[in-house]
Amino acid sequence: MGSSRQRIGSDTCGEEWEDGKISGSFDNDDHQNVHETDLRIVIDESPSSGRRKRVRRVSAEDKELVELVHKVHLLCLLGRGRLVDSTCDDSLIQASLLSLLPRGILNTEDVPTLTVDKLVPVVTWFRNSFCIKCTNFREGNLKENILHSVASREGTAEEVTALSVSLFRALNLPTRFVSILDVTSLNPDTDDPWAYNQDLPKLDPKISSPTLSKAIVSNNGDPTLPPVLLSSTKSKETAPEQIKRGRNKKQDRQLMIDSCDTNEQVTCANNNQNKGKKKGDVEFEMQLEMALSATAAGSFDCNPSQNNADICSSSSATTSFKSAKKSLNQAVTGAVWSRKKGPPLFWAEVFCKGESSTGKWVHVDAANGMIAQELQVESASAASKRPLKYVVAFSGLGAKDVTRRYCMHWYKILSKRIDGTWWARVLAHLKQLRSAATEADSTLAQVESTEDMELEIRALTEPLPGNQQAYRRHHLYALEKFLSKYEALYPKGPVLGYCSGHPVYPRACVQRLQTRQRWLREGLQVKSNEAPAKVLKSSQKFGRRQRQEEGAEEGSMTLELYGKWQVEPLILPPAVDGMVPKNERGQVEVWSEKCLPPGTVHLRLPRLAAVARRLGVDFAPAMIGFEFRNGRSYPVFEGIVICSEFKDAIMEAYAEEERRREADEKRRREAQALSRWYQLLSSLITRERLSRTYLEPSKAKEPEQEKKPENTPGKFPQPVSHKSDEQDHRHQKDHEQHEHVFPIEDQSFDSESFIRTKRCPCGFSIEMEEL
DNA sequence: GTGTAGTATACATCTTTGTGATCG
DNA sequence: CCGATCACTTTGATGTATACTACA
Structure with missing residues (x-):
């Protein structure tokens, strides 16, 4: 900053001051001119100062808004x-x-005993036949776009995945379309990657397997440039550029094309190879067969002739399956997530009947050549800074949340998801649709419930996190050190493990503690002889109050807390002989219906106390809560509590009383109306008389009547005016010309309503109620 | 880069049982 | 005379979640 800048204030005063530019110098020479010159302060808004960023918390309103957006976005994605x-x-x-699928790639007799390895040829064929052009959403009719993708062998990630799902379904494999609902964040402060990351290209699986590379290279005209190299060098050039461009969402369409272009070069390099390879399908498939036999057969049959010692040594079924998965993906598909490529958003789940006794839904990302790699999804999403929140499987027009299959750290995503009950309600409807679709097939229904159970088990058996912070709000586990003041462990065990030396307890053992008073509000009372679960030193304020009540027992001000296991349903003394049991203040605290003494009712109507008193019925004012006003809290009363047997009598008397009160009220209002009319007309007439007496005739005709008349009392009948607007208007005009006269002979009187009608020869009439 | 402890801050929650003057 | 209404020190202490920093 220039020399003119001056630090205003000092750090010692403890206040934060903005650095500002003061135009105009404060040098000694000019000092005397200060008064004459304009003083301008230019706030330097550059965030360069090393001062701590002011923490701005989101308001409840903001939270509500982002939650709403989140929900709407979820529904749209669903x-x-x-x-x-x-x-x-x-x-x-x-x-x-x-029609495109080569013959014999999947035998129909394999379907009932489908295993992961039998899927490999189809997946490999698919991956080599279709490529992801760009991850972006494409406008237009989805079906047409997909059909176009079939023809062009390329499309968006969504379209290509849809093609794979469609293919599996065509092969009679029960298949779901699975999608990460990449929804807007619930945290309004986070730099939501969703806002700028949409254009990131789909991951481009690197080809690392020597077998496959060999296969592809052998089919490619240019063996000097292996696909893996091509892929990675291209990505290096394009990815940062794409990210930069991708940040501006408004350039969406053009960018999409741009990124498609570059991507096309990348991913379609593969495709071109594949296209070339089409002629050499046989050779390719032979290579594939070799790869398969080297992995699948080796892993499942434990063929000792294989080189892979890992696979051969694994004897248990699970290890064998895991090794098979690993080797399948490395050797056959060679797919590895690349962080630069953004998270996976779409894939399929194929039901493999032969994978376990009951069958199993298997992750199949055919577009990227990945099978049973569900564990990679979470890490890929996390690496792309877009932690997965919802993974939903679609089938039969319904949907199911399968996030737990892909999420190993539920506690991390729990806070990023919307309130569970709302989500469950949304999904309940979609689940119904699904069950309607699977109704016909009892085995599928069985599979559904098995899967539900499996996911439920996963939810209840998450591994213990290694860091302490994770236990703060973990849904399954808790550390005692993170319990709040009003929480306790009961029962204190079992200890599930240790984290940095702290015993880990099940979250289910964490109980909320409350004072006797608070339990009372819920209609519960502390059992006799129960010692408080926790005794806290109470606050000064509370202590002060207690001190007043209990005398000077300083230092022993405590807050006694009890747990749910120490309370029982409230037993209040019942009403006897028509007498309502009351507290020491002569009231009944009605926090809820449960707080009513047996045999009494709470009548929430105003003005009941007087009725009860008149009838001589015992009652108590019902206190329903507190209200805070002017720094103090006051009890709020509503209605009364009486013995049930008097309810009808009281209500009858109340109705009678109300009728009387309403009649009185009506009478009072009418009398008031009459009185006001009387005053109004009296003052008009008085004014008229005064004008006539004291003003010039010409001035008297000025329309002073329009002004508000004074409140001059006098004795005059009360008119009930019912002139129409037209009449009124005419009257006004007439009035300018003459003064009305009401000859006796033109008057009439209705003795029933006491209304006298007076008429002026000009046509104006006025009705008056005579008192 | 990750985890932990400590601090600062903003927001949330809990607290909790009149009185005198005036009006209708 | 009696009941309803209004004004009156417009709390304030404490808990909790979160962001941030320093440090291991």
Whole structure:
């Protein structure tokens, strides 16, 4: 900053001052001119100062808004998922895909005993036949876009995944379209990557397997440039550029094309190879077969002739399955997530009947050549700074939350998800649709419930986190040190493990503690002979109050807290002989219906006390809570509590009383209206008389009547005016010309209503009620 | 880069049982 | 005379979640 800048204030005063530019110098020379010159302070808004950023917390309103946006976005994404799902059932798309599929790649007799390894050829064929052009959403009709993708062998990630789902379904494999609902964040402060990351290209699986590289290279005209190199060098050039451009969402369309172009070069390099390879399908498949036999067969049959010592040594079924998965993906598909490529958003789940006794839904990302790599999804999402929040599987026009299959750290995403009950309510409807779709097939229904159970078990058996902070709000586990003041462990055990030396307890053992008073509000009372679960030193304020009540017992001001296990339903003394049991203040505290003494009722109506008193019925004012005003809290009363047997009598008397009161009120209002009319007209007439007496005749005709008349009392009948607007208008005009006269002979009187009607020869009439 | 402890801050929660003057 | 209404020191202490920093 220039020399003119001056630090205003000092740090010692403890206040934060902005650095500002003061135009105009404060040098000694000019000092005397200060008064004459303009003083301008230019706030330097550059965030360069090393001062701590002011913490700005989001308001409740903001939170509500982002929650709303989150919900709406979720619903939109659910709708989109269902649309894609239903499009995957389209017979034209399925037929087109089947026509492309080489013969014998999956035998129909394999379907009932489908295992992961039997899927590999289809997946590999698919991956080599279709490529992801760009991850972006494409406008237009989804079905047409997908059909176009079939023809061009490329499309968006969503379309290509939909194609894979469609293909599996065409092969009679129960298949779901699975999508990460990449929804807007619930935290309004976070730099939501969603806002700028949409254009990131889909991951481009690197080809690392020597077998596959060899296979592809052998089919490629240019063996000097291996696909893996091509892929990675291209990505290096394009990724940062794409991210930079991707930040501006408004350039969406153009960018999409741009990124498609570059991506196309990257991913379609593969495709071009594949296209070239089409001629050499046989050779390719032979290579594939070799890869398969080297992995699948080795892992499942434990063929000792294989080189892979890992696979051979694994004897248990699970290890064997895991090794198979690993080797399958490394050797056959060679896919590895790349952080630069953004998170995976779409894939399929294929039901493999032969994978366990009951069958198993298996993650199949055919577009990226990945099978049973569900564990990679979470890490890929996390690496892309877009932690997964919702993973939803779509089928049969319904949907199911399968996040738990892909999420190993539920506690991390729990806070990023919307309130569970709302989500469950949304999904309940979609689940109904699904169950309607699977109704016909009892085995599928069985599979559903098995899966539900499996996911539920996963929810209840999460591994213990290694860091302490994770236990702060963990849904399953708790550390005693993170319990709040009003929480306690009961029962204190079992200890599930240790974290940095602290015993870990089940979250279910964490109990909320409350004072006797608070339990009372819930209609519960502390059992006799129960010692407080926790005794806290009470606050000064509370202590002060207690001191007043209990005398000078300083230092012993405590807050006694009890747990749920120490309370029982409230037993209040019942009403006897028509007498309501009251507290020491002669009231009944009605926090809820449970707080009513047996045999009494709470009548929430005003002015009941007087009725009860008049009838001689015993009652107590019902206190329903407190109100805070002017720095103090006051009890709020509503209605009374009486013995049930008097309810009818009281209500009857009350109704009678109310009728009387209403009649009185009506009478009072009418009398008031009459009185006001009387005053108004009296003052008009008085004014008229005064004008006539004291003013010039010409001035008297000025329309002073329009001014508000004074309140001059006098004795005059009360008119009940019912002139129409037209009459009124005419009257006003007439009035300018003459003064009305009401000859006796033109008057009439209705003895029933006491209304006298007076008429002026000009046509103006006035009705007056005579008192 | 990750985890922990400590601090600062903003927001949330709990607290909790009149009185005298005036009006209708 | 009696009941309703209004004004009156417009709390304030404490808990909790979160962001941030320093440090291991």
